[in-house]
Amino acid sequence: MRHSSVLFTLLGAVGFVGLLSACSDGSPSASASAGGASGSGSASASGTVTGFGSLFVTGKKFETNNVLVKVDDSGETSCTIGLPAPGSDDSCGIKKGMVVTVNGSFSGSQHRASTVRQKDAVEGLVQSVALDKSSLVVMGQIVLVDSTTIIDNNITNRDLATLQVGVDHVEVNGHVQPGGIIQATFIEKKLANITPEVRGYVSGHNHSATPKTFKIGNLTVDYTNTPPLGLSDMPSPGPNGDAWNGLFVEVKGGQFTPGPNQQTEGTLLATKVEPEDRGIGNDVDEFEVEGFVTNVVSVNTNTRVAHFFIGTTEVRTTSNTEFREGTIDEVVLGAKMSAEGRLDNGVLIAKHVKFKESARLEGEVESVTGSAPEFTVKIKGLATVTVKTDSQTRIDGSLEAGRQVRVRGRVISGNTVIATRIQERSGNDVELRGTVQSINGNVIVILGVSVDTGTINHFESVSGTSISRATFLAALKENESLVKVKGAWNGTAVIWDEAELED
Numbered sequence: 001m002r003h004s005s006v007l008f009t010l011l012g013a014v015g016f017v018g019l020l021s022a023c024s025d026g027s028p029s030a031s032a033s034a035g036g037a038s039g040s041g042s043a044s045a046s047g048t049v050t051g052f053g054s055l056f057v058t059g060k061k062f063e064t065n066n067v068l069v070k071v072d073d074s075g076e077t078s079c080t081i082g083l084p085a086p087g088s089d090d091s092c093g094i095k096k097g098m099v100v101t102v103n104g105s106f107s108g109s110q111h112r113a114s115t116v117r118q119k120d121a122v123e124g125l126v127q128s129v130a131l132d133k134s135s136l137v138v139m140g141q142i143v144l145v146d147s148t149t150i151i152d153n154n155i156t157n158r159d160l161a162t163l164q165v166g167v168d169h170v171e172v173n174g175h176v177q178p179g180g181i182i183q184a185t186f187i188e189k190k191l192a193n194i195t196p197e198v199r200g201y202v203s204g205h206n207h208s209a210t211p212k213t214f215k216i217g218n219l220t221v222d223y224t225n226t227p228p229l230g231l232s233d234m235p236s237p238g239p240n241g242d243a244w245n246g247l248f249v250e251v252k253g254g255q256f257t258p259g260p261n262q263q264t265e266g267t268l269l270a271t272k273v274e275p276e277d278r279g280i281g282n283d284v285d286e287f288e289v290e291g292f293v294t295n296v297v298s299v300n301t302n303t304r305v306a307h308f309f310i311g312t313t314e315v316r317t318t319s320n321t322e323f324r325e326g327t328i329d330e331v332v333l334g335a336k337m338s339a340e341g342r343l344d345n346g347v348l349i350a351k352h353v354k355f356k357e358s359a360r361l362e363g364e365v366e367s368v369t370g371s372a373p374e375f376t377v378k379i380k381g382l383a384t385v386t387v388k389t390d391s392q393t394r395i396d397g398s399l400e401a402g403r404q405v406r407v408r409g410r411v412i413s414g415n416t417v418i419a420t421r422i423q424e425r426s427g428n429d430v431e432l433r434g435t436v437q438s439i440n441g442n443v444i445v446i447l448g449v450s451v452d453t454g455t456i457n458h459f460e461s462v463s464g465t466s467i468s469r470a471t472f473l474a475a476l477k478e479n480e481s482l483v484k485v486k487g488a489w490n491g492t493a494v495i496w497d498e499a500e501l502e503d
Contacts, residue, residue, distance in 0.1 A: 041285030043106040046278065046313075047338065048173075048185045048290060049098050052091055055081045055113065058290045058338055059503045062102050062113040069093065070117045072171075073195075081116065089153065094118060097150030097186030099173045101279040106286055117279050121182045123171040124196045125256055126163050128263040133160045134412040139198060139256055140219025140266050141180045143172050143187070146410035146418075147435065148358045152188030160187070166262065169194045175291040175311065176200055176248075177334065180217010181392070183292065183410075196253040196268055199276065201294075205244040207237040214244060220259070221251050223270040230272035248276040248312045276312055284343035289313045290356065293335045299328060306331050315339045315348045325433075325484075325502075326355035334394060334420060335408075357408040359417045359447060361385060362431040364489060365403045375399065377407070377422070381430055381494035384448040386416045397424025404428070411435070415448030430494045433484040433502065436476050442469070444476065444483065451485050451496055460500040475501055 047058035055064045064081035071093040079092035089095055094116065104113040124139030136143050145160065155170075156162035163170065173186040178201045200216035211224040223231065237243050252272040259265030280287070291311035299306045306317045308331055317328070321341075331337075331353075341351040363379040370376050377387040377399065387407050389395070397403070404426055409419040411434060438445045442454035453459075459472040475481065482503065487496035 040107040041105065042103075042281075042283075043111050043286040044101065044103045044280045044284045044343070045288045046101045046280070046290065046311075047099065047288065049094060049096050049100055051096065052081065052083050055094070055100075055102065055116065057100060057102050058288060060111060060288060062104060062111045064113045064116065067104075067113045068115045070115070072118060072120060076115075081113075092116075095150075095152070095186060095188075097173060099175070099185060103280060115279075118173070119199070119250075120171045120197070121174045121176050121184075121200075122198045123190060123194070124169060124198065124268075125258070125266075126165055126168045126170055127258060127266070128165055129160050129163055132412060134418060136160060136163070137218075137264050138170055138172055139196060139268065140264065141172075141182055141198060141200065141217045143174070143182045143184050144410065145184050145187070146358050146412055148411075149174075149184045150186045152186070154189045154191070155187070163189070166258070175336070177292045178294055180215075180219065183336070196256045197251060198268070199250045200248070202244045202247045202249055205237065205242055207241045207244075216249075216251065218259075218265045220265070220267040221253070221270050221273070222267055223273055226270045226273065230270070230274075233274040235275075250274055250276060278312065280343070282343065282346040286340070287343040287348055288338060288340040289315075289348065290338040291336070293331060293333055293337060296331060296333060299331050301329050304328050310337055310339055310348075313339075313348055314346065315350055315353070317350045317353065321350045322352040324352060324354040325360070330355060330408075330421075330423070332394065332421065334392070336420070355408070357410065357420060358434070359411045360406070360408050360431065360433040360484075361387075361417070361447070362406040362425060362429060363404070363494075364428065365399065365401050365405055367401055368399055377405075377419075379405075379407070379430075381489050382432065382447075382449055384415050385432075387422075388416065388418050389422070390418060393419045394421045396421070399424075406431075411447065417447070428489050430487045430489055431484065434482070436478060436481045436483050438478055439473070439476055442473070444473075446483060446485065451499075453496075453499055456485075456496050456499050458498045460498075462501045462503045464500075472499060472501065 045057045050056045055062045066078050068076045069079045069092045070076045081091045084091050098118050100118045102113045103115045122138050122141045127137040129136040151158040169190040171188050171190050172184050174182045174184040202214045205214040211222045213220050213222050251270050253268040253270050255269045257267050289310050295309040297307040304319050336356045339350045339353040341349045366378045366380040368377050373391045375389045406423045406425050407419050408421045409417040432446050434446045436444050443452050459467050461467045484500045485496050486498040487494045
């Protein structure tokens with residue numbers, strides 16, 4: 001279990017090629033501000049496909065008429081992305097849940113794409129599947145799965161337990177974290193023409209001996225016999241041979257051989273190793289990125305100025321940056337976030353940032369059972385919700401009965417959350433955020449908790465404007481709508497007093 005004093009040491013600010021040009025104080029420059037959200041200019045987004053009818057990326061709509069589409073390493077084709085044809089779940093090879101980079105332009109609130117590029121996080125052999133199906137290992141990478149992960153219909157019953165360990169190959173789209181951890185957004189089985197490939201952060205680089213190797217997670221990459229052209233974009237290893245450590249790279253290979261621990265380890269013979277190409281320019285008037293915080297350079301809670309990385313994108317906030325669904329002190333390694341603003345000389349100057357875990361709850365700890373690292377926590381008033389911790393969970397403060405805590409995590413079943421972070425708080429507020437599982441009149445169910453909206457008087461739309469109860473309920477869709485409800489514990493029950501639609 002990780003506590004606040006334990007941080008990833010794998011990454012340093014010097015480890016991100018081409019991303020460390022920064023503004024002196026993070027304040028917007030006049031030239032870069034010229035476009036403005038109310039004007040027009042260039043626009044890019046990197047994140048998850050959330051819908052069709054044009055293309056929605058992290059909830060933002062891009063018109064996609066005759067755009068250049070590139071799926072993984074296929075050639076670019078001109079295509080119009082719209083609603084999938086009847087009986088199909090893709091449009092121009094793009095499927096919901098895939099991670100894409102979109103380049104284009106905006107005029108006012110309208111966005112238009114010119115190119116769409118999809119890239120997977122790993123494609124390779126399935127080495128193990130957890131019994132609760134909350135994770136699997138693919139070619140040495142730990143793939144985390146939650147209720148938001150889309151399982152393709154070419155996997156029997158969309159059930160990961162049907163995958164044959166040591167036989168089947170899959171392609172995983174998702175957000176990559178250090179240490180070979182991928183939060184999956186989309187998983188599909190590969191039936192033929194498998195080219196093993198992986199994207200991740202380099203560690204343990206050894207170029208002075210034979211074989212020449214480095215690691216991505218538990219995968220050993222052997223590049224001893226990689227053709228020089230296949231390494232031409234990589235920097236010099238440096239005098240100590242460690243200049244690659246911390247770089248985010250894409251590796252393509254030939255033969256993959258499972259290691260001594262066939263469920264977690266293995267060696268890939270590389271045919272090509274190259275630094276990550278984000279596929280966008282250094283200056284974009286409006287840019288949005290989604291992913292996990294991979295490096296925190298500095299956070300000043302007094303000035304509300306932070307300097308950190310989401311994936312490989314360098315982000316700086318200013319005193320005017322709006323923090324949504326969280327506060328600046330929650331900018332920590334492993335937090336899932338999105339940030340939107342202006343990309344200035346490769347640095348994202350954030351207009352707003354948003355915390356994006358699939359579940360969040362806050363309240364008083366009723367009980368804690370189990371032993372490290374697999375504690376089970378129950379929150380008073382939310383007794384049906386089971387919060388589990390694992391070796392990846394970060395705990396800030398005391399985890400014991402009577403403490404007020406905020407839990408962020410991923411839902412792996414109807415009412416079970418694996419916590420990514422548990423933070424001690426103060427007060428007696430109760431909060432619940434998750435996907436609406438069912439709707440029955442005024443009663444909605446979130447994480448197994450029934451919430452009677454008939455007693456709530458304050459409702460908000462996605463944009464934060466006040467709406468009526470009827471409008472709120474009419475907007476809900478089961479197993480799709482994301483809602484946050486707030487209330488307080490009165491000693492015997494939770495009294496809910498606010499409900500908000502989320503995106």
